[in-house]
Amino acid sequence: MTTANVTRSIDARGMPCPGPLMSLIGAIREGQVGDVIEVLSSDEGSRTDIPAWTEKAGHELVEVLEDAGFTRFVVRKAR
């Protein structure tokens, strides 16, 4: 169970790569600084892609939680 207050939640489970990452990027584009975006992904690639992108783009990777068959990523738009 995520501890942060989530502004927007995206269920990208079942979406093949790069769907989950692109959904996150889309939400960041549309959101405001301070927004907390949650992405649920069942895709293996997301485990490296999402943290790598978040770091390059200068946002905050708040949480990465493994759940049954998927991973929950929580990112805060920092800029």
Place this chain on the structure above:
Amino acid sequence: MSQAVARTLDLKGLSCPLPIVKTAQAIKELASGELIEALATDPGSVADFTAWCTSTGNELLEHTEEDGVFRFVIRKK
């Protein structure tokens, strides 16, 4: 078949579109009117060879099937 086949291509095991691509490459080396024989196992090859012949003007003289092998005899235009 009275005219002899100038070249036989063994395309068994290749899938669409390779059978027609390899046939197109090989037929370049033939003279007009010569015959090429192609053997393929891809079930889509009947539609492929028919379409390719219509498109290029090469003549599909025969197409038969035996034990999962399709045999095409084509006359170069």
Place this chain on the structure above:
Amino acid sequence: MPAKVVILGGGVGGTLVANLLSKELRRDVSVTVVDPTGMHAYQPGYQYLALGQANGRWLVRDERTLLRSDVDLVVEPAIRVHPDAGTVQLARGGSLDWDYLVIATGARLAPELVPGLSEGSYDFYSLEGAQRLREALRRFKGGRLLVGVAGIPYKCPPAPVEFVFLLEEYLRRRGIRNRSEVRLLSPLNRAFTIESASKVVQPLMAQRGIELTTFFNVESVDPSSGVVSSLEGEKAEFDLLVLVPPHRGQDVVVESGLGDASGWLPTDRRTLQVQDHERIFAMGDATNLPISKSGSTAHFEAPVVASRIAALVRGSTPRSNYGGNVMCFLETGNRQGTVLRFDYEHPPAPPQPSAIWHAAKWMFNRMYWGVVPQGRLPERMPIPVPTGRSTE
């Protein structure tokens, strides 16, 4: 009383469904294709036009010549679908009734979503765009050439990589390669979406001196200073910038209230029915399916849509399902190429670039007009199981 099928869009998907339905059902169906321009374009040809290798008739033909004679063609924009009434409103005020509707309206390029994109960059995603780019390349005498992507999804995932290979070859042919820098800006952490394909092309890009910049999601373009900026906070300077514009669903889908936030139609991945509308089918670029937006997708979906509608018209159980089949060629320059073939069950395993796939792509380029829209190619492209046999 023949069943009425209306098809919005006369691209490869719409044309193929129209022809297949008319062949299958004959007098039991009345098929009408509605298209805003009545012109059918072979979109894979645009990049060749931009590079000065193709023009005119090879790229665009009259849709009427591609449709069977018993298919009606209405050349007019459709503006709104009324699902409950079973009608579609046309731009000049008329309307058409349908028993089954196929929405094959493709994708709309949306350059307006990125500031400075239209003024500062070129594209090969439309006829006009490709013509402008051709002129710009003719004037180009050396400098920094950047190719990038300004939004995902976009049509033909391999296209930017393919274009950058062909562009590098073009510069060599013109003798200005040593005065130019060629760079690909990818929104992901690799050359493009499909990982196995990126592994094949990246070493080749490095060999040709094509730089790859990753995680570059275009945010804005400054035409006067020649700088493109990314969401990630990076900037890149250019002398000539080629960008794939953002894509959205067409206005008619949005106006009808059928699309998602980006205008794509929520579609069942197997039956291709639009969510909550069992008499409306969607195909090709217009769907929200997380698969490649590609002509081949529409090509392989068409027999499924036609077969399902035919079954419904006859009162039998539709059985045909779309298996996610996609097939895209990727040219890598120097008369070589590779191929991406995949479906819902099998990921792609692209072979090392070779002459045979370049030949295959060009065979397809040449055969398209006589064979594809009319439905004369096989309906299913089986994914080959590796036998260990060399395909070269």
